[in-house]
Amino acid sequence: MPPTPMDRQKLKNSRRWVVKVGSSLVTARGQGLDRAAIADWCSQIATLRQQGYQIVLVSSGAVAEGMARLGMSKRPATLHGLQAAAAVGQMGLVRAYETAFGEHGLRAAQILLTHEDVSDRGRYLNARGTLNTLLELGVVPVVNENDTVATDEIRLGDNDTLGALTVNLVEAELLVLLTDQEGLYDADPRANPSALLVSEAELSDTRLAGMAGDSKGVLGRGGMRTKLTAAHWAARSGAATVIAHGRTPDALLKIARGEAIGSLLKPAQSVMAARKRWIAGQLQARGRLSLDPGAVKVLREQGRSLLPVGVTRVEGDFERGDLVICLDPEGREVARGLANYNTAEATRIQGAPSAEIGKRLGYPGEPELIHRDNLVIAA
Incomplete structure (x- = not known):
């Protein structure tokens, strides 16, 4: 059953939030x-804590602070330059939050995540356990991507994405994206002075995608498009998203x-099981499977496993258990899931009826290329 859409008044009953603040x-x-x-955001979070809320804070700013400390006027163009700025800036960022929360008798904890921490199931569960324990201890976790070691190939992307993945980690009820827009x-x-603020909307509204644009900022990597994507990912846990201006007085308390x-974006899809949320949150796919129309229909309408007979093309370099993307004949993503075979094996059995799998491989194999328990249909 789809969740009951969360309206403004129901936000008062939510108790676990992820709040993200951007570089700008x-x-x-x-x-x-x-x-x-x-100091102002930490004061508001302290007030919310007194009211029984549990807050995870996702904060950008390490690279920007490092740039200031190192006297850089432009964002570094090289990977190592960015990593160096992040390493220097992270010191100041953590100290600022520790000091500000300490003024209210709260303890903060630094959590630095990389793509491997959310792509590996064991590390994902460990991060989840650590965050939940910190919340139960009354600590405010301050989460950031570990920019000092992340590369473009393994980057989570931006802190809007990280905020949504954190929602899924701790099963938060609300994602708040504080930005420099209303x-x-x-x-x-x-570009359009007559543009109207979207106060509330269902995430199933297809018009939203046309309203979101990319960032034009110097310091940040995100934009409204990434915030909308983050809202869709947060909705997998049944969480609503509020996008609001971070400089609005008492924004969090309001x-x-x-x-x-701001804008309240309400979930309109059923809540995914925890394992499927983890699969859906994987950002780095190792391969692509092109499907025929029959396979697409079976996945979308019947929720069944993907069989080799419906696969028309295999691309990439993946091993058993790696994430692969399933595409329809027009190249659009239909689903993503964990493969039961590596690239060479999947290529051999593509298009094969189940009875022929063993013959093509030369040994008995799984009847499914991706089992339905390891498969997530695209929204």
Whole structure:
């Protein structure tokens, strides 16, 4: 059954939030951290904690702070330059939050995640357990991507994505994306002065995609498009998303009171099981499987496993258990899942009826190329 859409008043009953603040807010126009703003958000979170909320904070700003400390006027163009700036800046970022939360008698904890931490099932469960334990101890986890070791090939992408993955990790009820815009508009307000703020919307509304644009900021990597994607990912846990301006006075407290600030994006899909949320959150696919129309229909309408007979093409270099993307004849993603075979084996059995799998391989094999328990249908 689909979840009951969360309206503004029901936000008051939610108790576990993930709050993400972006680089444009955390930094003072590129001149290092805006400690006054950080102190204000920490004060609001302290108030929410007193009201019984559990908050995980996802914060950008390490690279921007490192740039300021190192006297850089432009974002480094090289990977090692970015990693060096992040390593220097992370020191200041953590200290700022520790000091600000300490003013309210709260302890903070630093959590740095990489793609491997969410792609490996064991490490994913370990991160989940650590975060849940910190919340039960009354600690505020401060999460960031580990930019000091992440490369483009294994990067989570941006902290909107990281915020959504954190929602899935801790099964939060609300994702709050604080940004330098009032929320999602029906057109780009920088180009269209008559653009209207979208106060509330169902994530199933196909018009939303046309409203979101990319970031034009110097410091950040995200934009409204990434925020909309993050909202869809958060919805897999049944969580709603609020996009709001982080400089609005008492923004977090107003959201908790059910006031109509920013854009509320409501989930319209059923909540995924924990294992399928983990699969859906994988960002690095190792291969691609092209499917015939019959296989596409079976996956979408019947929720069954993917059999080799419906596969028309195998691409990539994957091993058993790796994530692969399933595409329809037009190249659109239909599903993603964990393969029962490696690339060479999948190529041999593509298009084969189940009775022929053993003959083509030369040994008995699984009847499914991807079992339905390891398969997630694209939204």
